[in-house]
Amino acid sequence: MGKNKKTTIRDIARETGYSKTSISFAFNNPSRISKEACIKIKNKAKEMNYFPDPLARSLSLHKHFSIGFLLPQNVESTLNNPYILKVLEGICSICQKKHFTLTIIPSHKQSNIEAVKTAPVDGIITMGMDINEEIIKIFKLRKIPMVAIDGNPSQNIPCITTEDEKASYDIMKEVLKKGHKRILIVSLKKDTFSVYSKSNVTVPVLRRRGYEKALEEFNLKIDESGIKTIESDCTFEDGKLIASNFIKENLPYSAIVAMSDIVVIGILYELRKKNIEVPKKVSVVGFDNIRESMLISPRLTTVDQPALTKGERAAELMFEYLENPLVKEEKKFIPVQYKIIIRESLGNADF
Amino acid sequence: MGKNKKTTIRDIARETGYSKTSISFAFNNPSRISKEACIKIKNKAKEMNYFPDPLARSLSLHKHFSIGFLLPQNVESTLNNPYILKVLEGICSICQKKHFTLTIIPSHKQSNIEAVKTAPVDGIITMGMDINEEIIKIFKLRKIPMVAIDGNPSQNIPCITTEDEKASYDIMKEVLKKGHKRILIVSLKKDTFSVYSKSNVTVPVLRRRGYEKALEEFNLKIDESGIKTIESDCTFEDGKLIASNFIKENLPYSAIVAMSDIVVIGILYELRKKNIEVPKKVSVVGFDNIRESMLISPRLTTVDQPALTKGERAAELMFEYLENPLVKEEKKFIPVQYKIIIRESLGNADF
DNA sequence: CTGAAAGCGCTTACAG
DNA sequence: CTGAAAGCGCTTACAG
Numbered sequence: 001m002g003k004n005k006k007t008t009i010r011d012i013a014r015e016t017g018y019s020k021t022s023i024s025f026a027f028n029n030p031s032r033i034s035k036e037a038c039i040k041i042k043n044k045a046k047e048m049n050y051f052p053d054p055l056a057r058s059l060s061l062h063k064h065f066s067i068g069f070l071l072p073q074n075v076e077s078t079l080n081n082p083y084i085l086k087v088l089e090g091i092c093s094i095c096q097k098k099h100f101t102l103t104i105i106p107s108h109k110q111s112n113i114e115a116v117k118t119a120p121v122d123g124i125i126t127m128g129m130d131i132n133e134e135i136i137k138i139f140k141l142r143k144i145p146m147v148a149i150d151g152n153p154s155q156n157i158p159c160i161t162t163e164d165e166k167a168s169y170d171i172m173k174e175v176l177k178k179g180h181k182r183i184l185i186v187s188l189k190k191d192t193f194s195v196y197s198k199s200n201v202t203v204p205v206l207r208r209r210g211y212e213k214a215l216e217e218f219n220l221k222i223d224e225s226g227i228k229t230i231e232s233d234c235t236f237e238d239g240k241l242i243a244s245n246f247i248k249e250n251l252p253y254s255a256i257v258a259m260s261d262i263v264v265i266g267i268l269y270e271l272r273k274k275n276i277e278v279p280k281k282v283s284v285v286g287f288d289n290i291r292e293s294m295l296i297s298p299r300l301t302t303v304d305q306p307a308l309t310k311g312e313r314a315a316e317l318m319f320e321y322l323e324n325p326l327v328k329e330e331k332k333f334i335p336v337q338y339k340i341i342i343r344e345s346l347g348n349a350d351f
Numbered sequence: 352m353g354k355n356k357k358t359t360i361r362d363i364a365r366e367t368g369y370s371k372t373s374i375s376f377a378f379n380n381p382s383r384i385s386k387e388a389c390i391k392i393k394n395k396a397k398e399m400n401y402f403p404d405p406l407a408r409s410l411s412l413h414k415h416f417s418i419g420f421l422l423p424q425n426v427e428s429t430l431n432n433p434y435i436l437k438v439l440e441g442i443c444s445i446c447q448k449k450h451f452t453l454t455i456i457p458s459h460k461q462s463n464i465e466a467v468k469t470a471p472v473d474g475i476i477t478m479g480m481d482i483n484e485e486i487i488k489i490f491k492l493r494k495i496p497m498v499a500i501d502g503n504p505s506q507n508i509p510c511i512t513t514e515d516e517k518a519s520y521d522i523m524k525e526v527l528k529k530g531h532k533r534i535l536i537v538s539l540k541k542d543t544f545s546v547y548s549k550s551n552v553t554v555p556v557l558r559r560r561g562y563e564k565a566l567e568e569f570n571l572k573i574d575e576s577g578i579k580t581i582e583s584d585c586t587f588e589d590g591k592l593i594a595s596n597f598i599k600e601n602l603p604y605s606a607i608v609a610m611s612d613i614v615v616i617g618i619l620y621e622l623r624k625k626n627i628e629v630p631k632k633v634s635v636v637g638f639d640n641i642r643e644s645m646l647i648s649p650r651l652t653t654v655d656q657p658a659l660t661k662g663e664r665a666a667e668l669m670f671e672y673l674e675n676p677l678v679k680e681e682k683k684f685i686p687v688q689y690k691i692i693i694r695e696s697l698g699n700a701d702f
Numbered sequence: 703c704t705g706a707a708a709g710c711g712c713t714t715a716c717a718g
Numbered sequence: 719c720t721g722a723a724a725g726c727g728c729t730t731a732c733a734g
Contacts, residue, residue, distance in 0.1 A: 018704080022704060037704085058710095060710055062710075
């Protein structure tokens with residue numbers, strides 16, 4: 001005891017007189033040995049506090065019993081975003097059901113390739129469009145399945161996705177129907193939710209396209225006639241910052257349309273602090289429908305994304321691949337329903 | 352390629368003519384071989400898309416390069432609690448820095464023992480007092496370190512803890528100073544944040560003690576003279592439920608004191624929905640100071656717990672043990688500062 | 703029902 | 719600078 005080494009299968013074999021094979025069977029396949037042997041072994045194991053080493057077991061079995069979640073950005077911004085956390089919860093609840101652990105893989109800009117190479121997982125769920133081709137290659141080399149959430153269908157990776165363009169079109173339309181003509185679009189940096197940005201199809205790009213399409217129908221265009229766009233980090237803090245600049249500039253827009261609720265929550269927080277009434281002075285809409293959206297005053301008009309469901313579907317798909325490798329080649333694409341949620345933060349434009 | 356097996360160290364050895372030893376050195380200890388050998392090997396490795404198998408590497412090294420976080424409750428309630436998520440973020444940010452992954456271990460009531468046995472981690476961070484002795488035993492057998500957040504100092508496990516009793520005393524005192532005499536205490540179930548409840552010292556118990564002490568000073572006592580206590584799950588939903596019962600009963604209390612912000616947020620949400628003014632009709636205070644506390648109207652009076660810091664400290668302590676096994680025996684106890692946050696949700700009792 | 707042996711893919715003390 | 723060999727602690731096809 002104490003500092004010595006932990007008990008191994010060999011110790012139990014020695015002590016019981018059975019072979020390592022039998023010990024192993026006692027734990028994994030009791031029907032292969034006699035009842036008597038099994039009982040003796042189990043007893044001795046209990047007595048000696050033996051249980052199979054997970055690492056060795058994994059090596060033999062070629063299984064880690066864990067699925068990975070590759071963070072789309074650094075920890076600070078991802079784990080601060082209620083939307084992502086909700087997705088994580090969905091994944092984790094399926095893992096719980098399957099008795100798997102969930103391995104969070106923080107992604108450094110420089111080293112996420114390394115992280116993906118070494119992560120002790122049976123499969124990886126990524127988030128965001130436009131996954132680095134090199135990362136995809138590693139998955140293939142490691143022969144582990146991969147599922148993308150909010151992925152880009154064209155990358156040939158099974159994915160669970162919201163129709164971002166259409167949803168953005170819809171919510172912008174709501175804003176325009178209220179008569180708004182001077183609009184500040186709070187965009188996300190182009191590589192937000194991109195494990196590694198290279199192509200041009202990312203979530204922010206799609207959402208922007210949706211906005212543009214709706215604007216067009218009203219003869220409006222970004223960067224012209226009072227429609228401006230700025231980029232923000234996907235954080236509460238950046239939302240506050242944007243709002244305070246907005247205030248300094250004397251509220252040059254009648255509506256703010258943002259690509260992420262957490263940013264909007266920051267904006268609303270700051271506006272309220274400065275006693276700028278919403279939607280009287282300015283209307284605000286978001287995207288995601290996180291819990292905070294219905295807590296804040298006024299409650300937020302936004303696009304509901306079923307984050308929990310997304311996580312669950314992704315994990316379920318992953319387990320399908322894990323449990324039935326034959327399915328693997330099938331490239332699935334699972335769309336998930338969004339919903340426009342109209343609440344008080346959107347009002348009529350004040351002509 | 353394709354369906355065949357992945358490239359191993361032996362393939363590279365065969366192709367380059369060097370031994371497996373040299374291949375390994377090229378990756379882990381280049382100074383042990385000639386520059387020329389190293390280059391040749393690296394090139395061939397790149398050409399053949401070789402990288403060391405993480406599992407095999409772990410087995411040899413006896414390291415997983417991952418630390419575990421044992422969820423104190425099922426996924427649904429833990430990953431829904433912003434306080435716990437903030438702790439998780441703290442842990443994860445340290446893992447990111449150390450290039451480790453973070454393995455979330457969902458805990459089923461029946462099988463968390465099993466989960467702890469098999470989790471592929473180098474150390475485990477738990478949350479909550481009163482950790483099951485059997486679980487502690489497994490850590491010892493696995494020879495992996497353990498750090499408890501909100502742990503019970505008497506259990507002889509290094510822990511990061513808020514002075515729950517004192518903090519609860521302080522906040523209750525604030526409520527009493529405002530003249531409240533009819534108070535509803537929304538307690539957490541006794542085993543909340545307990546991996547496995549057995550002893551009597553759990554977070555809810557300590558908080559209750561703090562409340563009682565403050566009440567005593569005002570000659571008040573739980574279950575007497577208008578002070579009642581009810582238990583809730585640590586969820587937003589249960590908060591809503593409590594509030595709606597409270598409303599049905601015609602607001603028999605002038606103040607609600609709850610042990611968890613997320614519950615309070617549910618309560619406030621429901622009160623607002625029913626147009627019960629806070630703090631005019633009833634005052635409300637919480638515990639944790641999650642972000643939602645300052646978003647909701649009215650903003651919440653509560654106890655600030657530095658959740659992020661807790662997670663960071665716990666992880667840092669863990670890495671200290673991992674990097675310097677000699678420190679291991681030292682039983683550290685790191686207290687973390689709380690702070691009473693006074694906001695609008697607490698008002699004077701209406702005499 | 704039971705066991706000897708090969709294998710999982712690495713790392714590393716040791717010898718040369 | 720280099721390599722043969724043992725070892726990490728399991729699992730399992732195969733033979734008896």
